Amino acid sequence: xxxxxxxxxxxxxxxxxxxxxxxxxxxxxxxxxxxxxxxxxxxxxxxxxxxxxxxxxxxxxxxxxxxxxxxxxxxxxxxxxxxxxxxxxxxxxxxxxxxxxxxxxxxxxxxxxxxxxxxxxxxxxxxxxxxxxxxxxxxxxxxxxxxxxx
Numbered sequence: 331x332x333x334x335x336x337x338x339x340x341x342x343x344x345x346x347x348x349x350x351x352x353x354x355x356x357x358x359x360x361x362x363x364x365x366x367x368x369x370x371x372x373x374x375x376x377x378x379x380x381x382x383x384x385x386x387x388x389x390x391x392x393x394x395x396x397x398x399x400x401x402x403x404x405x406x407x408x409x410x411x412x413x414x415x416x417x418x419x420x421x422x423x424x425x426x427x428x429x430x431x432x433x434x435x436x437x438x439x440x441x442x443x444x445x446x447x448x449x450x451x452x453x454x455x456x457x458x459x460x461x462x463x464x465x466x467x468x469x470x471x472x473x474x475x476x477x478x479x480x
Contacts, residue, residue: 366407366414369438376438383444384433387426387451388413394422401449405432418446425451 331339363382385405393402401418403426416434426432436446 365410366405367410367412369444370412370414370442373438373442377440378437380435380437380447382433382435383414384431385414387428387430387432389428391415392426401426403432405434415443416446416449417443418449420449423449423451 362376362379364376366383366385369376369381369383383405385407388404388406391402391404395401399419399421401420401422402416403418404413404415406413416432418434418436430451433450433452434444434446435448436444438444
């Protein structure tokens with residue numbers, strides 16, 4: 331085999347290995363996003379299936395075991411007030427407190443507990459815009475004029 335063919339063969343093996351690793355580390359690409367009510371109402375349909383759901387954190391249910399690196403808590407769906415118990419083996423997210431929306435990905439166990447492989451939080455107030463009813467267009471215009479004068 332010539333030197334060029336060996337190089338091309340080696341590079342193609344490396345590229346194939348990178349592609350396999352890339353797709354193997356993306357379980358969330360195959361996850362279905364469903365509501366808590368759907369998940370609990372159709373447990374048999376989602377058995378052994380990787381799913382994603384979200385809800386408000388019930389702060390009273392948080393139990394953190396630092397020795398085992400295990401977190402248990404509940405999330406609640408706002409519309410139906412349905413709660414879902416969660417277990418997660420991993421580091422507790424930083425902003426894990428009241429009024430936080432928690433997004434979990436994983437599997438629903440036979441006992442009704444959701445075993446999360448991934449836990450993310452987001453603070454709704456951080457991403458919402460200001461109420462447009464209180465918008466003062468003249469004040470905004472004056473602020474822009476002041477900046478231009480500088």
